[in-house]
Amino acid sequence: MARTVIPFGPQHPVFPEALQLKLECEDEKVVNAIPAIGYIHRGIEKAAELNAFRNNVFLCERICGICSFMHALCYCQGIEEMMNVEIPPRAKFLRVFWAELSRMHNHLMWLGFLADSMGFESLFMQCWRAREIILDVTEMTTGQRVIYGSCSIGGVRRDIDKEMAQDIEKRLIMAKEMVDSDISPTVFHDPSLKRRTVGKGILTKEQAISLGAAGPVLRASGVPLDTRQTGYAAFKEIGFEPIVETAGDVYARTLVRLREWYQSTEFCLKSLSMMPEGEIATRVVGRPKGEVISRVEQHRGEVFYYIKGNGTNNLERLRVRTPTFANIPPLLVMLRGCELADVPVITLSIDPCIACTER
Amino acid sequence: MPWMLPTVIKNLLSKPATRRYPYVKRPPFPGARGKIQFDMEKCDLCTACARVCPANAIIVDKEAKTIKYDPFACIYCGNCVDACPKDAITMDIYYSPPAPEKSQETMLKE
Numbered sequence: 001m002a003r004t005v006i007p008f009g010p011q012h013p014v015f016p017e018a019l020q021l022k023l024e025c026e027d028e029k030v031v032n033a034i035p036a037i038g039y040i041h042r043g044i045e046k047a048a049e050l051n052a053f054r055n056n057v058f059l060c061e062r063i064c065g066i067c068s069f070m071h072a073l074c075y076c077q078g079i080e081e082m083m084n085v086e087i088p089p090r091a092k093f094l095r096v097f098w099a100e101l102s103r104m105h106n107h108l109m110w111l112g113f114l115a116d117s118m119g120f121e122s123l124f125m126q127c128w129r130a131r132e133i134i135l136d137v138t139e140m141t142t143g144q145r146v147i148y149g150s151c152s153i154g155g156v157r158r159d160i161d162k163e164m165a166q167d168i169e170k171r172l173i174m175a176k177e178m179v180d181s182d183i184s185p186t187v188f189h190d191p192s193l194k195r196r197t198v199g200k201g202i203l204t205k206e207q208a209i210s211l212g213a214a215g216p217v218l219r220a221s222g223v224p225l226d227t228r229q230t231g232y233a234a235f236k237e238i239g240f241e242p243i244v245e246t247a248g249d250v251y252a253r254t255l256v257r258l259r260e261w262y263q264s265t266e267f268c269l270k271s272l273s274m275m276p277e278g279e280i281a282t283r284v285v286g287r288p289k290g291e292v293i294s295r296v297e298q299h300r301g302e303v304f305y306y307i308k309g310n311g312t313n314n315l316e317r318l319r320v321r322t323p324t325f326a327n328i329p330p331l332l333v334m335l336r337g338c339e340l341a342d343v344p345v346i347t348l349s350i351d352p353c354i355a356c357t358e359r
Numbered sequence: 360m361p362w363m364l365p366t367v368i369k370n371l372l373s374k375p376a377t378r379r380y381p382y383v384k385r386p387p388f389p390g391a392r393g394k395i396q397f398d399m400e401k402c403d404l405c406t407a408c409a410r411v412c413p414a415n416a417i418i419v420d421k422e423a424k425t426i427k428y429d430p431f432a433c434i435y436c437g438n439c440v441d442a443c444p445k446d447a448i449t450m451d452i453y454y455s456p457p458a459p460e461k462s463q464e465t466m467l468k469e
Contacts, residue, residue: 055413058436122363122370129376136388143392149436157441158390182366190362 001026006340010039014117014344017354021347025340033335035328037358044359048318053079053288053309056318057152063320064356065146066109069102070298071320072151077232078294078307079153085284091155092234093275098141098148098156099233099296100264100271104175105134106299107261110351111183114254117344118196126182133175137168155281165272176265187258197251201334201346204248211333214326215301216260217350220245220252227297238270250349257351287311298323300351322356386452392435393451397426399468401447408439408448424468430455431462 004025010018018039024032044063048056060075061068073095080087112127135145141160142150150158160168186193203213208221218225219242226242228235243259245252288309296303301323308317327350334346370376378385387393404424409417416432417439419425433455440448 051413055411055438058413058434058438062434120363122367126366132376139391140388143388143390143437144435147434149392157437186362186366 003031008343008347010036012344014113014348015352015354016113017352019347019352019354021335021343023335023340023343028340030335030338030340030343033332035332037328037354039358040355041358045318045320049315052313053315054153056315058149060318060320061147061149061151063359064322064353066106066353067102067298067300067303067356068146069098069148069151070296070303072148073099073233074294074296074303074305075307075318076151076153077296078292078305079288079309080284081294082288082290082292082307082309083153083284083286085154085282087155087282088279089234089276090159090278091280093237093271094156094158094160094280095151095233096235096238097160097268097271097275098138098150100267101134101138101141102148103264103299104261104268105131105138106351107257107264108134108179108183110257110299110348111187111254114197114250114345114348115193117348118193120193123183123186123193126178130175130178130183133171133178137171140164141168152281154284155279157281159280160272160275169269169272172265172268176262179261184258187254194251196342196345197254197349198247198249200250200342201338201349202247202249203330203334205246207333208248208330211329212326213301213330214323215298215351216253216256217327217330218301219243220256221248222246227295227302230295232296234271234274237274238267250345253349287313288315300324300353300356301326303356320356320359322353322359324350324353324357327352328357389452391452392437393454394430394435395428395433395437395439396449396451397428397466398447398449399426399466401445402426402468403445403447404468405444407442407444411438411442413438426466426468428464428466429461430464431458 006023008021008023010020020036022034023030057072060071063071108127108131112124115123139145142148150156203221205222208218224242224244228240243256245256289311291308294305304321306319310316331350404421406419409419414432414434416429418427440450
């Protein structure tokens with residue numbers, strides 16, 4: 001049968017960013033998919049070599065608007081490891097709080113996008129309504145809604161007092177009740193949502209491992225692997241168990257993310273209650289020298305920083321590998337053999353973040 | 360069973376979740392990071408703010424005794440507020456409004 005190549009993107013209603021997939025189709029069936037990336041390359045890695053290493057925190061934060069805090073955290077952890085700095089315990093808990101807060105808002109946003117990609121607009125609106133509460137907490141604690149700017153080398157820049165912690169707790173419980181009553185029942189039971197997701201875009205455990213999938217995509221295929229298991233920041237004290245589903249389809253990825261949302265709420269509340277008193281930052285003197293690898297579990301999977309310092313104020317090299325880049329090869333396998341109408345849903349199920357990927 | 364229906368009915372009978380922006384604006388939370396303001400009485404032109412600025416939005420001219428601040432280059436990180444030894448820089452909770460043309464602010468130390 002004759003094959004048709006259908007360009008999917010770079011501008012497409014389901015994509016918040018520019019990614020192109022060239023879909024080779026036989027009738028309505030996708031036979032092969034070829035990705036084309038590079039539409040929003042900004043040269044951040046090179047810019048990081050020209051900036052002072054302390055100012056790179058703000059640059060790294062701007063790699064991606066959604067995982068902003070995670071990038072700053074990963075960079076700061078790398079520099080701290082290189083310079084042998086031990087940050088105060090309170091700062092570790094505050095870092096976990098903000099990291100999990102950003103995971104909460106990302107997962108709700110993603111669920112909204114997924115609902116939008118299958119035309120389920122009311123669920124999309126409801127997800128973004130709950131997300132607004134979390135963004136308010138972000139603005140309350142850090143001063144801005146998206147770019148946190150609260151992580152710095154040696155600790156954090158802002159503290160949360162008791163009064164604010166109580167207010168945050170109230171708001172997080174309000175968000176949880178909203179998700180409990182309006183979002184979860186639909187995701188768990190709605191037949192139209194299940195029809196569009198169950199059995200679509202299957203990635204087996206073996207494929208996930210051999211293709212190097214990351215994050216919820218990997219865990220939805222039954223591999224219990226999460227960088228938070230390494231116990232960075234305060235995860236050692238808080239304790240962490242990865243959430244795993246075994247089906248490996250789009251619905252399993254949705255469930256992993258929804259369950260992770262609940263887990264993140266727990267972590268946020270736990271980190272607020274377990275936080276010890278004390279300093280929030282240590283003074284860091286000197287300049288970084290040597291090489292280091294830093295890893296953090298982003299919302300989409302593991303983000304990896306390679307940092308090389310040469311004892312001057314500027315870094316010699318900063319290399320970032322983001323989870324979406326790791327998830328593109330598994331996506332191409334998922335797309336093979338699917339219907340053309342399922343392509344948006346399957347593509348969104350990896351939670352593509354192209355700004356991260358191309359930097 | 361239509362699982363979304365109770366939510367849809369609840370939303371239909373309740374007030375809207377959104378505001379009529381720009382007629383109704385939600386005030387920012389206290390501690391929000393907005394435009395920075397210089398107190399030239401306190402400032403001693405030490406250039407600490409210009410050195411830590413990640414966006415090079417502050418230019419201090421010691422000879423002309425001026426500070427040039429570009430609110431359109433500023434990333435509102437608050438680094439300069441932390442770095443100022445004289446506490447001459449404060450942060451407003453409102454960010455600078457959009458404008459048809461980019462402009463710089465020049466402050467002169469008497």
